[in-house]
Amino acid sequence: MKKTNVIEVENLTKMFGDFTAVNAITFEVKKGEIFGFLGANGAGKTTAMKMLIGISKPTSGKAKVAGFDVFTHAEDIKKNIGYMSQKFALYDDLTVKENITFFGGIYGLSRPKIKEKTIALLEELGLQEVANQLVGSLPLGWKQKISFSVSLLHEPQIVFLDEPTGGVDPITRRQFWEMIYKSANQGTTIFVTTHYMDEAEYCDRVSIMVEGKIEALDTPKKLKDQFKVDSMNEVFLKLARNIE
Numbered sequence: 050m051k052k053t054n055v056i057e058v059e060n061l062t063k064m065f066g067d068f069t070a071v072n073a074i075t076f077e078v079k080k081g082e083i084f085g086f087l088g089a090n091g092a093g094k095t096t097a098m099k100m101l102i103g104i105s106k107p108t109s110g111k112a113k114v115a116g117f118d119v120f121t122h123a124e125d126i127k128k129n130i131g132y133m134s135q136k137f138a139l140y141d142d143l144t145v146k147e148n149i150t151f152f153g154g155i156y157g158l159s160r161p162k163i164k165e166k167t168i169a170l171l172e173e174l175g176l177q178e179v180a181n182q183l184v185g186s187l188p189l190g191w192k193q194k195i196s197f198s199v200s201l202l203h204e205p206q207i208v209f210l211d212e213p214t215g216g217v218d219p220i221t222r223r224q225f226w227e228m229i230y231k232s233a234n235q236g237t238t239i240f241v242t243t244h245y246m247d248e249a250e251y252c253d254r255v256s257i258m259v260e261g262k263i264e265a266l267d268t269p270k271k272l273k274d275q276f277k278v279d280s281m282n283e284v285f286l287k288l289a290r291n292i293e
């Protein structure tokens with residue numbers, strides 16, 4: 050059975066004055082896919098992601114996310130996606146429970162639904178004991194797991210993760226990826242940026258951006274074959290060197 054595309058991007062471009070931050074990128078992402086969006090600092094990942102989540106208007110090109118056009122239906126996109134980044138996360142001065150209730154409300158969930166989701170989420174994460182603690186008092190890894198779960202509260206079709214595991218230890222990162230796999234298996238599409246090359250290996254497909262352009266896009270295995278190397282880290286280094 051052919052899987053449907055939930056993201057379709059064609060020649061998408063963003064210019065700031067006469068500087069081209071995202072230069073005619075083209076790709077699609079399928080339902081339930083874990084799509085890694087890689088690139089060095091300043092390559093244009095965040096700018097591209099902002100266009101896809103409907104908060105920045107492209108200069109030119111086309112893009113549909115969750116079936117909606119980024120030019121004309123940005124508000125519909127926002128209702129159908131989840132978003133998590135280190136910069137946009139939970140409120141440190143609210144408890145875990147209060148954060149869930151607050152974001153559940155923002156996502157338009159009913160009171161009974163929020164209650165049901167809160168119980169399920171705390172149980173799944175094994176965090177019942179800290180439900181009434183301030184988020185600010187928890188370790189970073191826990192915050193990120195809660196933040197990821199919160200971004201899924203409204204059961205979005207796609208979740209965008211901007212360096213979700215930055216700064217946490219390898220074991221916690223591994224646990225975070227188990228959560229990602231579980232969501233993808235349930236049909237949620239994962240669009241994720243990361244600087245950790247071991248995480249690139251966990252993705253179904255990976256795109257690598259260099260100076261605004263997508264220079265490589267395939268499964269980790271095919272990329273390693275193509276560049277005749279053993280790791281995604283080497284693929285990444287080879288690409289960066291070729292451009293310099």
Ligand SMILES: Nc1ncnc2c1ncn2[C@@H]1O[C@H](COP(=O)(O)OP(=O)(O)OP(=O)(O)O)[C@@H](O)[C@H]1O
Binds near residue numbers: 092094095096
């Ligand atoms: N609002 C803006 N005005 C002008 N230039 C911008 C603006 N936003 C981003 N840029 C530039 O566009 C380029 C791409 O930035 P972007 O933040 O998308 O990169 P990135 O790949 O997400 O990098 P990082 O991994 O550091 O977050 C950079 O050169 C940046 O300085």
